[in-house]
């Protein structure tokens with residue numbers, strides 16, 4: 001049995017990447033807290049994505065829309081009518097589960113996954129949007145929903161964005177933000193959460209340009225998987241066949257990953273046609289058309305939608321980066337023959353870029369190490385560690401994926417040089433302290 005998930009969960013908690021929310025109260029299913037390293041990893045992934053999606057592109061703009069929107073938005077989007085999972089209750093043990101979690105064996109009645117009882121309720125739709133109230137009255141008129149996706153904010157804002165951007169088609173909007181789904185069975189660490197974060201794009205095109213734009217974003221998504229260090233052999237591009245797509249979509253590709261617990265969705269790419277803009281135009285009675293100046297004509301653009309779950313990205317990036325080395329890699333210093341863990345994170349994503357390790361706690365060596373740390377901190381997140389043997393400190397940094405370790409030793413005070421060790425090659429180089437920032441800068445992504 002593959003125990004990578006258990007090992008990763010343990011590392012994530014022990015080193016402060018991610019752990020269950022509200023732990024003193026027993027946690028709450030599907031909600032997680034990101035610790036000091038997790039928040040850095042997450043921010044680095046978001047920045048890397050934003051840079052490629054917004055900063056480096058002429059045809060894209062950013063947006064941060066509100067988490068709670070007018071309830072009519074969810075009527076237009078179809079979420080109020082259709083965003084539900086089939087829910088079944090076991091009458092014997094009271095276990096509640098999704099209908100698709102029960103293996104259907106032809107000729108035998110469905111049974112409870114927990115107690116095997118066949119005394120089950122019929123499947124009934126369970127609304128997955130979190131409900132709340134806006135204002136002091138708790139009645140139907142004030143009912144609101146926490147958004148179950150970031151996409152609708154970008155559709156609803158299309159008329160205003162169009163006039164702000166003054167761009168010709170094709171152009172797009174990107175958004176990174178939280179969304180909420182009351183999943184019946186959250187689980188597998190960050191795979192299925194009730195509070196999660198999405199990185200989404202709505203790319204508006206002329207109808208006849210949609211197939212080209214689809215291919216372009218598919219290629220972008222392949223590139224992004226490489227940026228994340230995700231091996232292509234564990235990714236499946238699943239073309240959704242006719243009859244299984246949403247009725248308005250002429251093409252959908254699910255990008256699936258072979259998790260330790262099975263092949264499941266990671267990202268998605270869909271041609272949504274003009275469905276969303278059409279719906280919002282119909283329900284709001286406002287104009288959602290694009291004005292084509294040259295042709296002096298108005299029409300509804302089509303939409304290509306690439307969706308990236310941030311939490312699943314964090315999970316897969318960690319799974320791909322996790323490496324164990326039996327007996328350790330060290331040959332020069334003391335080898336304790338333990339299993340060594342190296343987190344081979346893309347440098348761009350590593351929570352700490354550099355760690356400064358003074359060889360001894362004596363002055364003036366400590367003072368010099370502190371000074372170097374403060375200097376490097378102007379540019380990067382830098383760890384400082386003066387506890388335990390140098391071998392143990394290297395391993396602590398390897399385990400959290402720090403690309404460079406800088407050792408300050410007794411000679412450093414005399415020759416003004418330090419030793420820089422590379423996480424992956426374990427090569428060590430003697431570098432003048434004055435050149436350290438430039439040395440790291442040339443080896444770390446912007």
Ligand SMILES: [Zn+2]
Pocket residue numbers: 090091092093094095112113114115116117
């Ligand atoms: Zn049961």
